Amino acid sequence: MTDAHETAADRSLRTTGGAPPDDAGSSVTQAPTPLLEPREGIPPVIADAGALAEVTAAFAAGTGPVAVDAERASGYRYGQRAYLVQLRRQGAGTALIDPVACPDLSGLGAALSGTEWVLHAATQDLPCLREIGMVPSTLFDTELAGRLAGFPRVGLGAMVENVLGFVLEKGHSAVDWSTRPLPEPWLRYAALDVELLVDLRDALEKELERQGKLEWARQEFDAIAAAPPAEPRKDPWRRTSGMHKVRRRRQLAVVRELWQTRDHVAQRRDVSPGKVLGDAAIVEAALAQPANTHALAALHGFGRVNRRQLDQWQAAVDRARSLTESQLPQPGQAVTGPPPPRAWADKDPAAAARLSAARAAVSALAEELAMPQENLITPDTVRRVCWQPPKESGAEAVTEALAAHGARPWQVELVTPLLVEALAAQPGEQQEAGPRAV
Template sequence: MTDAQETAAAISLRTTGGAPPDDDVTGVTPERDPVALLEPREGIPPVVADADALAEVVSAFARGSGPVAVDAERASGYRYGQRAYLVQLRRQGAGTALIDPVACPDLSVLGRALDDTEWVLHAATQDLPCLREIGMLPTSLFDTELAGRLAGFPRVGLGAMVENVLGYVLEKGHSAVDWSTRPLPEPWLRYAALDVELLVDLRDALEKELERQGKLDWARQEFAAIAAAPPPPPRKDPWRRTSGMHKIRRRRQMAVVRELWETRDRIARRRDVSPGKVLGDAAIVEAALALPANARALGALPGFGGRTGRGRLEQWQEAVDRARALPEAELPQPGQTVTGPPPPRAWADKDPVAAARLSAARAAVSRLAEELTMPAENLIAPDTVRRVCWEPPAAVTAESVGAALTAHGARAWQVEQVTPLLVTALHTAAEE
């Protein structure tokens, strides 16, 4: 048995929980125990932190061959925003590079050197925004997390995938550390280097498995859509996403949430710290519910009496007072502008026939997703199903439903798989 055959057979066992099909490879040897991966093959590379070192990396990676593994570390929960504080790359012929994007904030020259190269990322949509900020954006990519989902793996974190597919254990103890720390400790750098050590190997094994399952073209369509997607527009009224917002019932209270959230955001941006370190969401909601008349009353509320809140009590109270003084006409309106269908829980009252369509469509999508061994949300976006079921084509045909799916962003493979299900669901609901 070749190495490729053994890998495919082992993946089949892990994804299906049983033996490979009769026409697959046979005689699979028992899986070996996972091996701890403790050190990068060439050791921990020095961190690139100046123009000369960056030029050497660009030259080496431009001369390398095959796909390039790419990862980025952020300081979520510590710093404001989602900027990258370390970028890791690995490519055959170039080895591993660790780049400090604080010292080298413009990596566009590296991005251009890799312009015609396939980038291998794990959960690409998490890293692409911060990579875009420093001038790095792939024209072609392979997402190992999404590949794992399409292939039917129940656990798709990088550590689980490397262990289940390649038989190695990655140490994941530093995933949530403050990557803005300088200098970065050696154990963190080792962890970062190991994150890209086997990423191309994982990509190659998953490509074989997707091809075996007949899903490789589906995956390529998904990867192409991710690579071509524009940056998302700024979120409207981000203060509405404050945790605990469901407790807020009155418009005056909503205004307090807005004023406190925006004040906190300005402070966090100026200090370059996570907003939660300035003032917690729970404290914002408490102040909105209580509508305190002065700083003393505000300081008695949970979240404002500690060291973090006391130093800025007057500033927080000024925000509350601004909300209290707003004319009625300037108070925020409940909810956000809805551009799509209403929440599904409201469908039964608003449009019982549409609710029946959605119920039938959801059930059909779930059944097919189970047959294809992939999450239903990867088979077709739930929002797309809702939109088609809320406003179906005037004449429900395979052509009209397929066109509607395409208009809502579904890929060709999704249209092919889901259109027959939706046509049936829409007709069935209309006949009941």
């Protein structure tokens, strides 16, 4: 269904005299308006092949960018799969699709090939969308656009309010989206999440262009769209909360066995691992290494566990206790990059001086450009270049090093002069970072 009335982006720009203010902090000069209902009402949930085919045809025939969002059941279900997919496009209206009933959306994804997808915090939703066959060729990330434009708050609700002048109700963001049937208030919330996404995109594009940052944003969006799926984490059990307390190898083995047992149970039951056994309980058991279920039951987190579950957890502890020295995990993870910066002064004072100079220069330029430092250049890239600088000095070598670490052309252009100067810094030099012309 086409939108005959004025768009929210047009309304925002009209009420603000054409653009957000220089600090991009709040572009709306009148009280925000609560957004209570989708323009065409709450659409029915697509849950069968016939309805999906109709929606696919409608969105293929639509015009302009397509707003895309996905809802997961983090904290309730195992993994990060999508439990609802929302789309909106000019000429097609809004669609709510149940990916449990329609697990293969590759046909819809193919129908939108070549169309710009508009997502908010795209890297959060792209993995679960990829699982059901939806992969964009081009995209516009409204959260990242907000960061580059200098907005202090870049959540969807804050951006819609500050840029477009509407208030989104965010009360259902953390509900269990695996619930069936989905309650009407949740569906209304889901539909409203894509209601103004394209309008937000249009306003942010104008603001980025005004600031001279639109090409930078396009390079960032292209990098997100082209990025391959993330590699599985190595030793994910090491990310257990509270691991800093676990120092002995035998204790590490207990954490590993309990974590892997919990993960197997959570996957089999399709529940969040935290609902099976908390991280705090795993760490406490690792520190105590109980000899039997009676001792295990006395630990925090195990007191209300039934006997069968106690036997299961105790068996994991016993497996860890029976391992030989050669089978025990090593403390820490294999270091593939520089050591922690706090250790640089002792290990390599020259590298510490380079890093100090680079950080000061990057911080000053990021402040001048009104964007977070990590969006100007990732801290990891700065650390790697400063720890192992190019063998050859000069801009060309630094440019090659930055590109090799994945920096985009716009980042390379801006940061190369800073690092060329920083790599010449010597221990004991006082680093000063002032405003710099771009």
